[in-house]
Amino acid sequence: MVYKDDDTILDGDIPSYRYVLPDNIFDSPDKHPENQCFCEMDGGTCPMQGLFNTTLCAMGVPTFGSHPHFYRADPRLANAITGLNPNQSLHESFLDLHPTMGFPMKGTSRLQANIQILKTFGFSQLDKYEDQLVLPLAWFEINLEDKTLPQDMKELIATATHTVALVENLLKYGTIIIAFITLVPIVANVRHRVERYKRSDSKKSLQRKEVETEFDC
Structure with missing residues (x-):
């Protein structure tokens, strides 16, 4: 995570340092060459901007991780699905640390699970979807709330x-x-x-x- 800015917790009584995931964490190698290692080793195929390939972890099922609502991803991903509205305040992960003691006091971790539609002969149920469409399945949020301490x-x-x-x-x-x-x-x-x-x-x-x-x- 990288430092973003100063913030406060407990109704503004305690200062904190806010850290967020880097903007380039799910960038394609074209924008961030260090992410080349996340591409497929055999074919060298890289996921679209904003996606993290988790196929190997799903026993070959074409699944991808991303920010919720495809936040900071290629706009084509969100535009292909009705109802998606990427929003920083709702879909960004962050962690607030105490400025001197360094322990976490507030934070939110958000991740979206997606599956890629690959049309196969004999499966008419997939006809209504475009081939290679990345379809959101669900997104998860884990919170550490300062007010619940x-x-x-x-x-x-x-x-x-x-x-x-x-x-x-x-x-x-x-x-x-x-x-x-x-x-x-x-x-x-x-x-x-x-x-x-x-x-x-x-x-x-x-x-x-x-x-x-x-x-x-």
């Missing part, structure tokens, strides 16, 4: 968050204040010593001049 857990998170922030500020500004308080007497002592040295040196110079004057007389 136990009250004691919410209080623990809030206390830890504000305590850490307080300690950081104390260390940050306390160190500066302590350094300033420590340096002031040191600087004052150095200045005092310098002034004493100057007065002593001036007094010695004056005494030498008096001695020289006596010798001249």
